[in-house]
Amino acid sequence: MTVLRHWLKPEGRQTLGYHAALLGGVALLVSTAISVADWLTRVDITQRQLEDLQATLQQVVPASYYDNDLVRDTVTINDGGRAVTVYRARRKGQVQAVSYQVTAPGYGSSEMVMIVGVDRNGTLLGVRVISHAETPGLGDKIETSKSDWILGFSGRSLNDPPPDRWGVKKDGGVFDQFTGATITPRGVVKAVKGGLEFFTSHRAMLLDESSGGKG
Amino acid sequence: MSDYRGIFADGLWNNNVVLTQMLALCPLMAVTTTATNGLGMGLATTGVLLASNLVIASLRDFVAQEVRIPVFVLLIASLVTLADMAINAWLHELYKVLGLFIPLIVVNCCVLGRAESFASRQQVLASAADGLAMGLGYTLALVLIGSCREVLGSATLFAHASLLLGDGFAFLETTLIQDYKGFLLMLLPPGGFLVLGFLLAGKRAMEQAAKRSKVKEEFHCSVQ
Numbered sequence: 001m002t003v004l005r006h007w008l009k010p011e012g013r014q015t016l017g018y019h020a021a022l023l024g025g026v027a028l029l030v031s032t033a034i035s036v037a038d039w040l041t042r043v044d045i046t047q048r049q050l051e052d053l054q055a056t057l058q059q060v061v062p063a064s065y066y067d068n069d070l071v072r073d074t075v076t077i078n079d080g081g082r083a084v085t086v087y088r089a090r091r092k093g094q095v096q097a098v099s100y101q102v103t104a105p106g107y108g109s110s111e112m113v114m115i116v117g118v119d120r121n122g123t124l125l126g127v128r129v130i131s132h133a134e135t136p137g138l139g140d141k142i143e144t145s146k147s148d149w150i151l152g153f154s155g156r157s158l159n160d161p162p163p164d165r166w167g168v169k170k171d172g173g174v175f176d177q178f179t180g181a182t183i184t185p186r187g188v189v190k191a192v193k194g195g196l197e198f199f200t201s202h203r204a205m206l207l208d209e210s211s212g213g214k215g
Numbered sequence: 216m217s218d219y220r221g222i223f224a225d226g227l228w229n230n231n232v233v234l235t236q237m238l239a240l241c242p243l244m245a246v247t248t249t250a251t252n253g254l255g256m257g258l259a260t261t262g263v264l265l266a267s268n269l270v271i272a273s274l275r276d277f278v279a280q281e282v283r284i285p286v287f288v289l290l291i292a293s294l295v296t297l298a299d300m301a302i303n304a305w306l307h308e309l310y311k312v313l314g315l316f317i318p319l320i321v322v323n324c325c326v327l328g329r330a331e332s333f334a335s336r337q338q339v340l341a342s343a344a345d346g347l348a349m350g351l352g353y354t355l356a357l358v359l360i361g362s363c364r365e366v367l368g369s370a371t372l373f374a375h376a377s378l379l380l381g382d383g384f385a386f387l388e389t390t391l392i393q394d395y396k397g398f399l400l401m402l403l404p405p406g407g408f409l410v411l412g413f414l415l416a417g418k419r420a421m422e423q424a425a426k427r428s429k430v431k432e433e434f435h436c437s438v439q
Contacts, residue, residue, distance in 0.1 A: 019282045026286050030293035037300050044304035052311075136248065136402045 057087055057099050060117030060126035065089045065096045077202050084198070086206055089117075095207045096120055098199070104191035106134050107183045112142070114188065116153075116195045120207055127153040127192055132184075139184035149176065149185070158196045166193045219344050226348025233356035233411070234418050238325045243357060244407040246316050248368065251376045253361030254354065255313045261350025263298055263320050264329060267291050268346030271334040278335065287330045295321045308378055325349060356414075363410045366391060368401030 006012040007021070054071050061070065066089035073088045089097040097119045106112040110133035117125035127150050129142045141147035152175065158166075167173025168186050177185045199206060232238050239260075246256040270290055271278075278286050299317045303310045310317075320326065329349055334342040365371055370392040377385040400406050 013277075013279045014281075019279055022277065022279060023282055023285060023289075026289055030289055034293055034296055034300075037297050041300045041304035045300070048304065048307040048310075051307075136399070138399070 056115055056128065056130060057117075059128050060115055061087075061089045061097050061099050062125065065091065065119070065125075067091050070099070075205065075208070077205060079198055079202070088206070088208065095209075097125055098206045100195070100198075101130070102191045102195040102198075104187035106132055106187055107139050107181070108133070110134075112184070112187060112191070114191060114195075116192060118196065118199045121157070122196060122199055122203070123155060123157045124153050124192070124196070126151075127188075129188075134184050135181065138178065138181040141178050141181070142184060142188055147178075149178070150188070152176075153192055156192075158193070158200065163193075219341070222341065222344045223348045226345065226350075226352040227355060228352070231352040231356060232325045232349055233353060233360075234415060236325070236328075237415075238328060239323045239353065240411070242316060242319045242323055243360065243411070244404050245319065247357055247361040247364055247407055247410075248402045249365045249371075249375070250358050250361040250373045251379050252312065252316075253357030253359075254373075254376075255309060255379050256316050257350070257354025257357040259298065259302070259313060259317055260320050260323060260326070260353055261347065263291070263294055263323075264326055264346040264350040264353075265343060266294050266298075266346075267326055267330055268334040268342040269339060270294070271330045272337060272339040272342035275335050283331075283335060284327075287327055287335075291326050291330065292321050312375070312379055325353065359414060360407065360410050363414075364401045364406050367410075368398050368406060370395035370397075 003017065007015075007018045012018060050071055057070060068088075068090040070087045070089045073090060075086050075088065077084050077086055084100050086098050086100045088095045089099070097117055099115060099117045102114050102116055104112045104114070112132040112134065113130045114127055115130055116127050119125055128144065129150065132140070132142065134140050134142065141149050144150060161174045165173050166175075167189055168175050168177040168182060170177050170182055171186065173189065175185060175189050226232075228234075230236060233240070233243060242256060242260075246252045267287075267290060271287060274286075274290075295318065298320070302313070302317060329345060333345045337345070362372060365374065370390065372389040372391065373384075373387040374390075376387040377383075380387075398406075401410070
């Protein structure tokens with residue numbers, strides 16, 4: 001008590017003990033505030049993130065492909081040391097399409113994250129870029145708001161075009177590059193092809209048919 | 216009594232965070248590719264400035280001089296974290312536009328600057344007014360620079376404003392030139408520096424013109 005009374009006087013606030021108690025008190029105060037805020041917002045934030053994910057998945061897997069809650073119907077597959085979460089779109093219990101993220105190195109040191117939708121025959125339903133740090137005006141044509149380029153993947157598969165033509169035109173492939181930017185589309189094409197190869201090598205597991213299948 | 220008129224004149228113009236103090240340029244360069252982004256970042260910063268000035272002015276008598284900086288940093292960082300969580304949970308559309316930039320408010324030196332130079336010495340109400348004025352001045356600069364870069368860079372103004380402010384503000388979204396090819400330089404960091412440079416020069420010119428006419432007036436009076 002005497003210590004506390006001492007701290008209330010201006011000269012008492014010069015002591016090391018007061019400084020330590022002040023820092024500790026403020027730290028305690030703000031951690032409490034943040035804990036309370038976390039508790040208040042956690043449910044809402046999880047819900048919003050789920051809605052975002054749903055909205056993204058809907059862009060690459062049309063609603064006619066499923067009657068299940070594909071956000072919650074997931075399987076995690078280990079692909080060369082990397083865990084990939086796969087969302088499965090089922091209709092009447094049978095997996096009709098799957099969706100998962102693929103990543104590609106972008107221009108510079110940043111990474112591009114994409115989501116692909118693939119139907120049970122290995123045909124691409126759609127590709128969308130979720131996040132990237134490509135140059136505005138050059139590499140950002142991979143966004144649907146800037147250009148239709150990424151829509152050109154829909155309907156493609158590993159046989160269409162044939163594997164050696166899965167590249168940008170500059171490399172002898174069939175996909176356009178952008179004026180002034182080749183690295184970005186090259187990275188996207190390679191990642192999408194990688195995504196299709198991932199589907200082929202894990203097909204049975206992705207379609208939930210490894211143990212004879214559900215029907 | 217505090218001079219509220221003076222506080223607002225300082226914050227908005229005379230001592231503007233960007234145009235006079237030249238602070239907080241890092242978030243400025245990052246977000247001002249459109250007027251809408253500038254407005255969103257400005258308002259979020261204003262909220263944090265107001266709250267941090269309020270809290271720090273209320274605690275100013277307890278905060279010892281020797282440890283004030285860590286205490287301020289702790290308080291500001293927590294306020295930004297709280298703002299980040301609240302916007303993510305309850306203003307999610309805004310969060311999708313500003314998400315990346317909200318944590319950047321922590322490194323906005325003008326927040327710590329106002330805590331140190333104003334809120335830690337002044338009364339609570341005056342400090343709140345200062346936070347609000349400085350924040351609005353920062354918003355003004357962000358929107359000005361954002362508008363210039365957006366108009367020159369992509370020939371639109373307040374694009375996606377309805378995402379930030381709600382559908383009622385869709386009328387703000389203007390496209391000045393259809394099929395504009397874009398002027399990439401303005402959207403990249405150099406464009407930000409160019410626009411800022413011209414704005415600074417413009418403000419200096421205005422201030423000098425004002426000073427000159429004042430001198431002339433005084434001269435006139437003394438002659439008569």
